[in-house]
Amino acid sequence: MTTADTSVGRWNKLAISRAERLARAKRLTSGRIVSADKIVELLEAVIESGDRVCIEGNNQKQADFLARSLVKTNPDRLRDLHLVQSVLALPEHIDLIERGQVSRIDFSFSGPQAARLARLVESKKITIGAIHTYLELFARYFVDLTPRVALIAAQAADREGNLYTGPNTEDTPAIVEATAFKGGIVIAQVNEIVDKLPRVDIPADWVNFVVQAPTPNYIEPLFTRDPAQISEIQVLMGMIAIKGLYAEYGIKRLNHGIGFDTAAIELLLPTYAAELGLKGKICTHWALNPHPTLIPAIEAGFVESVHCFGSEVGMERYTAARPDIFFVGGDGTMRSNRAFSQAAGHYACDLFIGSTLQIDLQANSSTATKGRIAGFGGAPNMGADARGRRHASPAWLRAGKEGRGNIEMPRGQKLVVQIVETFREHMHPTFVERLDAWELAATANMELPPVMIYGEDMTHIITEEGIANLLLCTTPQEREQAIRGVAGYTPVGMARDKRMVENLRDRGIIRRPEDMGIRKRDATRDLLAARSIKDLVHASGGLYEPPKQFRNW
Amino acid sequence: MEKFTLALPSSSPPLEVIRSTICGVVSSGNLEILVESNPKSDVCTLVVNTSAHGFREIWEAVLHDFALRHPAGGLGFTINDAGATPAVVSLRLDQAFEICCGEAK
Numbered sequence: 240m241t242t243a244d245t246s247v248g249r250w251n252k253l254a255i256s257r258a259e260r261l262a263r264a265k266r267l268t269s270g271r272i273v274s275a276d277k278i279v280e281l282l283e284a285v286i287e288s289g290d291r292v293c294i295e296g297n298n299q300k301q302a303d304f305l306a307r308s309l310v311k312t313n314p315d316r317l318r319d320l321h322l323v324q325s326v327l328a329l330p331e332h333i334d335l336i337e338r339g340q341v342s343r344i345d346f347s348f349s350g351p352q353a354a355r356l357a358r359l360v361e362s363k364k365i366t367i368g369a370i371h372t373y374l375e376l377f378a379r380y381f382v383d384l385t386p387r388v389a390l391i392a393a394q395a396a397d398r399e400g401n402l403y404t405g406p407n408t409e410d411t412p413a414i415v416e417a418t419a420f421k422g423g424i425v426i427a428q429v430n431e432i433v434d435k436l437p438r439v440d441i442p443a444d445w446v447n448f449v450v451q452a453p454t455p456n457y458i459e460p461l462f463t464r465d466p467a468q469i470s471e472i473q474v475l476m477g478m479i480a481i482k483g484l485y486a487e488y489g490i491k492r493l494n495h496g497i498g499f500d501t502a503a504i505e506l507l508l509p510t511y512a513a514e515l516g517l518k519g520k521i522c523t524h525w526a527l528n529p530h531p532t533l534i535p536a537i538e539a540g541f542v543e544s545v546h547c548f549g550s551e552v553g554m555e556r557y558t559a560a561r562p563d564i565f566f567v568g569g570d571g572t573m574r575s576n577r578a579f580s581q582a583a584g585h586y587a588c589d590l591f592i593g594s595t596l597q598i599d600l601q602a603n604s605s606t607a608t609k610g611r612i613a614g615f616g617g618a619p620n621m622g623a624d625a626r627g628r629r630h631a632s633p634a635w636l637r638a639g640k641e642g643r644g645n646i647e648m649p650r651g652q653k654l655v656v657q658i659v660e661t662f663r664e665h666m667h668p669t670f671v672e673r674l675d676a677w678e679l680a681a682t683a684n685m686e687l688p689p690v691m692i693y694g695e696d697m698t699h700i701i702t703e704e705g706i707a708n709l710l711l712c713t714t715p716q717e718r719e720q721a722i723r724g725v726a727g728y729t730p731v732g733m734a735r736d737k738r739m740v741e742n743l744r745d746r747g748i749i750r751r752p753e754d755m756g757i758r759k760r761d762a763t764r765d766l767l768a769a770r771s772i773k774d775l776v777h778a779s780g781g782l783y784e785p786p787k788q789f790r791n792w
Numbered sequence: 793m794e795k796f797t798l799a800l801p802s803s804s805p806p807l808e809v810i811r812s813t814i815c816g817v818v819s820s821g822n823l824e825i826l827v828e829s830n831p832k833s834d835v836c837t838l839v840v841n842t843s844a845h846g847f848r849e850i851w852e853a854v855l856h857d858f859a860l861r862h863p864a865g866g867l868g869f870t871i872n873d874a875g876a877t878p879a880v881v882s883l884r885l886d887q888a889f890e891i892c893c894g895e896a897k
Contacts (some may be wrong), residue, residue, distance in 0.1 A: 410885050470880070470885060471880070472877070472879045472880060472883060475883060660877060661877075661878070661879060662877045662878060662879065664849070666844075666877070702879075703879035703882070703883065727878055727879060728850045728853050728854055728878040733853060757891070759883055759886045759887055759890065760886075760887050760890040760891065762883065762887075
C-alpha cells in the first residue's frame with residue numbers, strides 16, 4: 240500500500256522558501272503595495288545570495304528603479320547572484336557585477352554595455368553562462384534557468400496588484416509565468432497606482448509586491464530610423480530587394496531588421512513597389528515592432544497585419560488608431576509580446592532580412608567585434624530556417640526547391656537575407672575572410688564564436704552590386720564566388736574569379752541591377768515615401784508623436 | 793588631398809548624345825561629379841580629387857570597371873570626393889552617365 244507523501248519539506252521546498260521570504264517582508268508592508276523608500280530593505284528581505292534573479296531588461300522597457308535599488312543593497316548580504324534576463328542595457332546591471340554581487344549571467348543582448356561587459360569577462364569578474372536568443376532564454380526559464388526573483392516593470396497597477404503593461408508588454412508575461420509558478424517572487428515597479436486599470440495584462444495573484452517608482456520606467460526608442468539619413472545606396476538596395484526578391488518569390492509574410500537598409504525598403508513600398516503593381520502581392524503580414532517608417536505603407540493600404548515584439552516610443556496613439564492592423568486590447572491600446580512575436584517570426588514568416596557588420600566566405604554573418612560582447616537578441620531565430628515548420632506557402636516551397644534540388648520529399652525553406660553595403664563607414668569591409676567573432680571567442684573564452692546567422696541558413700545576400708542567390712549554388716566553390724561576386728571592391732570582392740562570377744551571372748545566381756531592369760538613375764531619395772521624421776508625422780495624420788531627439792522643427 | 797588622372801580606353805557612345813560641352817553635374821553630400829566632352833572618342837578621362845589617402849588601388853578598380861561597363865569614350869569626368877564609399881562613387885558615375893547618354897546599354 241502506498242500513500243501520497245506530503246511530508247513537509249520533501250516536495251515543497253520552494254513553497255516553504257517563498258513563505259519564509261514573504262514572512263521576512265511582512266514588517267515592510269501589510270499587503271502588496273510597498274513604498275519606494277522601503278524597496279531596498281524589501282529586496283534584501285526576499286532575495287538570497289546565490290539566487291537566480293531577472294531584472295526585467297527588455298529591448299525597450301527597463302525595470303530601472305528596481306535595478307538602481309538592487310545596486311543599493313548590502314553587497315555582504317546579497318552576493319553570487321545569477322542574472323537571467325534578455326538585455327543588459329543599464330549601467331546598473333554592470334555595476335552589480337563590479338560590486339561583486341553578480342557572479343554569473345545568462346542573457347541575450349547587451350548593446351550599450353557591450354564594452355564594459357567584455358572588460359569584466361577578460362578580468363574574470365564574471366562568468367557568462369551563454370548568450371542566448373530571446374526565445375532560447377525564455378525557453379530555459381521553463382527548464383533550468385527559472386528565476387527565483389523577478390523584478391519587472393509595468394505601466395500601472397491597481398490596489399490589488401493587477402498590472403497593466405501598456406503597449407510595451409514585451410517580455411513580462413514570459414518572465415512572470417516562469418517565476419510565479421515555480422515558487423518564485425515577483426516584484427513590479429509601476430509608473431502609477433490607480434483604482435481601475437484599462438486592462439489586466441498580469442493578474443494580481445502572480446505578483447507579490449508592487450512599488451510606485453519615483454520616475455516612469457525608462458524606454459529606449461530603438462526602432463526609430465530618421466528617413467533623412469537614408470542614403471541613395473540604401474534606396475538602390477531597397478529597389479533590388481523589392482524587385483529581385485519580394486516580387487520574385489511573392490513574399491507576403493516577413494520580418495525586417497531594425498537598420499536603415501530595411502527602413503528604406505519600408506519607405507519604398509508605397510512608391511516603387513506600388514508602381515510595380517505589387518500592392519496586395521507582397522508585405523501584407525508582419526512580425527515587426529511598430530516602425531515609424533512603416534506608417535506610409537500602412538496608410539497606402541499595403542499592410543494587413545502587424546504583430547509586435549514591443550512597442551515604440553511615440554507610436555502609441557498611431558497603433559491604437561489602427562486596430563485592424565495592430566493587436567489592440569479592449570481598452571484600445573496595443574499589446575505586444577516578445578515570446579509570441581519571436582515564435583511568429585520564426586515559424587510564420589517566409590522571409591527575414593536584416594543588416595550585419597561582417598560576412599565571411601561561407602556566408603556566416605556576425606555583428607560581434609573585438610572588445611564588445613553584445614549578443615544578437617532575436618536575430619538568430621528570425622534569421623534561421625524553421626526546421627519544425629509544416630505548413631506550405633509558394634515562397635517557402637520555391638526556396639526549398641531551389642535549395643534542395645530534385646529531392647523526392649517536397650520541403651520548403653525560409654528565405655534568410657542579409658542586406659549590406661560592401662564597405663561600412665571608415666572603409667571597413669563588410670566581407671571578410673575570417674569573422675572577428677573568432678578572436679572575440681578566444682579572448683572571452685567562449686565555447687562558440689558568436690555568429691548571428693549561420694551560412695547554412697543564409698539564402699541571399701544583397702549589396703549595391705546586386706543579389707547573390709546562395710540557394711542555387713551547387714558547390715562550396717560556387718558559393719564562395721557568389722559571395723565574392725557581390726562583395727564590391729573589398730579585398731574579398733577584388734579577389735573574385737572573374738570568369739566564374741560571369742558564369743554565375745549567366746545562370747542567374749548573381750543578378751546585377753541591370754539584369755533585373757532596375758535603372759540606377761531612379762535610385763534617388765525622391766523615391767522614398769517620407770524623407771524626414773516630419774513627413775512620417777504628416778503621413779500618420781498627426782498620430783505619430785516622435786521623441787524629442789528626433790524632432791528638428 | 794590626393795589628385796590623379798586616368799585615361800582609360802572605352803567605346804564611344806552614339807555621337808548625338810554629347811550635345812553640349814558640359815553634360816551635367818551630379819552631387820550630394822560627399823561626392824560631386826562633373827561631366828564634359830573630351831576630344832578623343834575612344835578614351836574616357838577621369839580626374840579624381842579625393843580627401844582620403846591610400847585608396848588609389850580601389851579607385852582604379854572602380855574607374856576601370858566603369859569604363860568597361862559603359863561606352864564612355866569621348867567623355868571626361870571630374871570627381872570631387874569627400875570620403876564617399878566605392879558604392880556611392882559607382883552609383884553616381886552610373887547616374888551621371890545615364891543622365892548624359894540615356895540608359896546603360
